[in-house]
Amino acid sequence: xxxxxxxxxxxxxxxxxxxxxxxxxxxxxxxxxxxxxxxxxxxxxxxxxxxxxxxxxxxxxxxxxxxxxxxxxxxxxxxxxxxxxxxxxxxxxxxxxxxxxxxxxxxxxxxxxxxxxxxxxxxxxxxxxxxxxxxxxxxxxxxxxxxxxxxxxxxxxxxxxxxxxxxxxxxxxxxxxxxxxxxxxxxxxxxxxxxxxxxxxxxxxxxxxxxxxxxxxxxxxxxxxxxxxxxxxxxxxxxxxxxxxxxxxxxxxxxxxxxxxxxxxxxxxxxxxxxxxxxxxxxxxxxxxxxxxxxxxxxxxxxxxxxxxxxxxxxxxxxxxxxxxxxxxxxxxxxxxxxxxxxxxxxxxxxxxxxxxxxxxxxxxxxxxxxxxxxxxxxxxxxxxxxxxxxxxxxxxxxxxxxxxxxxxxxxxxxxxxxxxxxxxxxxxxxxxxxxxxxxxxxxxxxxxxxxxxxxxxxxx
Amino acid sequence: xxxxxxxxxxxxxxxxxxxxxxxxxxxxxxxxxxxxxxxxxxxxxxxxxxxxxxxxxxxxxxxxxxxxxxxxxxxxxxxxxxxxxxxxxxxxxxxxxxxxxxxxxxxxxxxxxxxxxxxxxxxxxxxxxxxxxxxxxxxxxxxxxxxxxxxxxxxxxxxxxxxxxxxxxxxxxxxxxxxxxxxxxxxxxxxxxxxxxxxxxxxxxxxxxxxxxxxxxxxxxxxxxxxxxx
Numbered sequence: 143x144x145x146x147x148x149x150x151x152x153x154x155x156x157x158x159x160x161x162x163x164x165x166x167x168x169x170x171x172x173x174x175x176x177x178x179x180x181x182x183x184x185x186x187x188x189x190x191x192x193x194x195x196x197x198x199x200x201x202x203x204x205x206x207x208x209x210x211x212x213x214x215x216x217x218x219x220x221x222x223x224x225x226x227x228x229x230x231x232x233x234x235x236x237x238x239x240x241x242x243x244x245x246x247x248x249x250x251x252x253x254x255x256x257x258x259x260x261x262x263x264x265x266x267x268x269x270x271x272x273x274x275x276x277x278x279x280x281x282x283x284x285x286x287x288x289x290x291x292x293x294x295x296x297x298x299x300x301x302x303x304x305x306x307x308x309x310x311x312x313x314x315x316x317x318x319x320x321x322x323x324x325x326x327x328x329x330x331x332x333x334x335x336x337x338x339x340x341x342x343x344x345x346x347x348x349x350x351x352x353x354x355x356x357x358x359x360x361x362x363x364x365x366x367x368x369x370x371x372x373x374x375x376x377x378x379x380x381x382x383x384x385x386x387x388x389x390x391x392x393x394x395x396x397x398x399x400x401x402x403x404x405x406x407x408x409x410x411x412x413x414x415x416x417x418x419x420x421x422x423x424x425x426x427x428x429x430x431x432x433x434x435x436x437x438x439x440x441x442x443x444x445x446x447x448x449x450x451x452x453x454x455x456x457x458x459x460x461x462x463x464x465x466x467x468x469x470x471x472x473x474x475x476x477x478x479x480x481x482x483x484x485x486x487x488x489x490x491x492x493x494x495x496x497x498x499x500x501x502x503x504x505x506x507x508x509x510x511x512x513x514x515x516x517x518x519x520x521x522x523x524x525x526x527x528x529x530x531x532x533x534x535x536x537x538x539x540x541x542x543x544x545x546x547x548x549x550x551x552x553x554x555x556x557x558x559x560x561x562x563x564x565x566x567x568x569x570x571x572x573x574x575x576x577x578x579x580x581x582x583x584x585x586x587x588x589x590x591x592x593x594x595x596x597x598x599x600x601x602x603x
Numbered sequence: 604x605x606x607x608x609x610x611x612x613x614x615x616x617x618x619x620x621x622x623x624x625x626x627x628x629x630x631x632x633x634x635x636x637x638x639x640x641x642x643x644x645x646x647x648x649x650x651x652x653x654x655x656x657x658x659x660x661x662x663x664x665x666x667x668x669x670x671x672x673x674x675x676x677x678x679x680x681x682x683x684x685x686x687x688x689x690x691x692x693x694x695x696x697x698x699x700x701x702x703x704x705x706x707x708x709x710x711x712x713x714x715x716x717x718x719x720x721x722x723x724x725x726x727x728x729x730x731x732x733x734x735x736x737x738x739x740x741x742x743x744x745x746x747x748x749x750x751x752x753x754x755x756x757x758x759x760x761x762x763x764x765x766x767x768x769x770x771x772x773x774x775x776x777x778x779x780x781x782x783x784x785x786x787x788x789x790x791x792x793x794x795x796x797x798x799x800x801x802x803x804x805x806x807x808x809x810x811x812x813x814x815x816x817x818x819x820x821x822x823x824x825x826x827x828x829x830x831x832x833x
Contacts (some may be wrong), residue, residue, distance in 0.1 A: 267723070268715035312724065315746045319714065321722055322749030325756065326711040375620035 175199035177209040186213045187225050203238050207247070211294060218301030224251050250288055251295025254309040256316060258284040272323035278324040289313045377552055455525055459538075637705045638811060641698040645808045648691045652801070655683050674784040681794060682780055687771050688800055692766055695804060699759045702811075706752040714745055754810045760802050765799045772796040 175198065178189035190206045193199050210229070216223045227248060234244045249257035259281065260270060270276045276284075289310065297306040714723070723745060772794065779791045 255724045261721045266716050319745050319749040322710050322752045323714045326707045327715040
């Protein structure tokens with residue numbers, strides 16, 4: 143009996159100790175980064191800033207933000223807008239949120255325009271209608287979700303009924319436009335000509351082009367998005383570690399980032415990272431990829447008896463498009479793209495869209511490189527090309543009994559690049575004209591190119 | 604005299620302004636042709652339909668046939684309405700198809716390919732001068748084009764759906780229409796499809812933009828000013 147009592151007493155004591163430990167931990171956790179509790183709005187914002195000033199609470203921004211929304215929800219007044227604006231500005235200054243996050247958070251709750259819709263240079267409404275990440279349903283859902291946030295912000299927190307109604311109208315209008323745009327994008331062009339008669343070729347061409355384009359775009363977007371995710375996670379981890387070795391890796395990573403090295407070094411290769419994509423961090427390859435697509439597309443056009451010769455970018459185009467300009471390389475690229483786009487909105491729809499995604503990917507990769515190193519790495523990125531890419535073409539052509547040789551010449555990288563582009567053009571022309579006696583000389587690049595301060599290697603004449 | 608002249612000048616100026624602005628507006632002939640075509644077809648149909656209803660009695664769709672109508676009149680009226688619908692239905696389908704095709708191209712090129720989501724929210728709104736269109740007073744050209752396009756698709760679908768049942772309905776009603784007045788009964792009669800189609804036609808008329816306002820308004824975007832609508 144006494145043993146039983148002792149046992150019961152022992153378990154009771156144990157459970158008390160355990161429960162007290164758990165509650166202490168919970169209390170300690172809450173005490174670490176407490177959410178603002180004051181019903182006085184000014185005090186609540188002060189509490190929030192105070193807590194977030196502590197390094198260990200930096201990650202609680204969103205939960206504190208939500209709590210502030212809840213506190214102000216019960217007390218609607220126009221001044222709340224300023225409190226939130228000031229708070230977001232403070233968060234930004236304290237490096238707790240980025241500029242775009244600041245704008246987005248404010249816009250979501252306190253502005254009548256919709257910020258949850260993706261905005262990216264060179265991507266149109268149609269692109270998003272086809273995007274697996276977005277698509278029409280997701281776009282409409284985004285608007286509905288943001289509308290709920292606006293209801294909370296504009297109506298329940300600011301008490302501004304007119305702004306709320308305005309945003310409601312915007313959301314309804316936007317939804318109608320998006321539905322119509324996505325329907326029209328799915329239906330593509332009807333192919334009606336200026337005289338109102340139907341053009342039988344264009345619709346079919348666009349269908350072929352669009353299918354290829356959307357497939358390719360999807361691949362690139364998935365690749366980039368995965369890459370971005372891994373890259374950001376890794377960077378965050380490295381900076382959090384703060385050790386000498388992690389800093390060294392981070393240093394290397396930031397200065398030598400490109401898809402292939404990143405994937406190799408950090409061993410996160412996946413099936414979807416095709417070799418072709420890995421080398422897409424290279425503008426020379428982008429150029430050759432473009433020419434490859436022109437070739438493919440011309441062949442398709444021929445099947446529909448549509449002459450496209452005047453739309454084929456000539457060597458001048460490539461010279462311009464692939465020319466490095468330290469100040470406005472993007473503009474050059476885009477200018478040329480725009481020139482073609484104006485001429486051939488329908489016929490070269492596919493090509494233009496393809497260019498667009500290449501530009502997007504290229505620009506994305508450039509964005510990853512820190513500004514101060516962009517200048518130097520640009521040259522490397524621009525001039526490096528991958529002979530393997532051309533070799534695939536060579537193999538195909540050798541089967542067609544074309545006379546192709548690979549020579550090693552001691553030329554500047556610029557000259558090598560230009561020679562290869564010229565050769566590649568010749569190769570395209572040969573394929574297009576079905577000639578079978580063409581001599582081409584291709585010059586392989588040295589794989590690693592180091593740019594040194596002061597050296598000028600420009601590909602312009 | 605001077606006052607009169609200045610008034611004349613003002614009127615002349617306004618007239619010239621009107622003419623020049625009308626000429627200056629780039630109204631794509633294709634979309635105008637589609638609107639014109641649809642209006643013509645609907646107007647012709649409406650006129651004939653109205654005469655028919657006027658001549659033959661008070662029966663409509665929403666309230667059903669009036670018991671006061673003579674049986675002969677009802678039979679005649681229904682038969683003629685079926686004939687009219689049979690004659691005009693292919694024309695409605697063609698005109699709405701054409702309008703949808705041009706709007707589709709317009710939206711595809713002007714919004715789908717050219718704009719991003721920030722552009723959509725930047726567009727200047729305009730006052731919708733077509734009160735017969737039951738949309739909000741203040742809308743964007745993008746919105747108006749989108750709304751007409753989606754509505755037109757809706758009515759096209761409705762029309763296609765009902766048109767499939769039209770022949771069947773005529774076939775089912777045929778024995779009753781041939782019955783003598785003594786034998787004829789209102790209760791045996793079903794003209795649901797006919798009524799639905801007639802309703803579609805009148806709804807379709809409501810969404811049509813006017814040739815001079817609607818079309819130019821739909822196209823009144825930076826793209827169309829450059830002649831970029833296809």
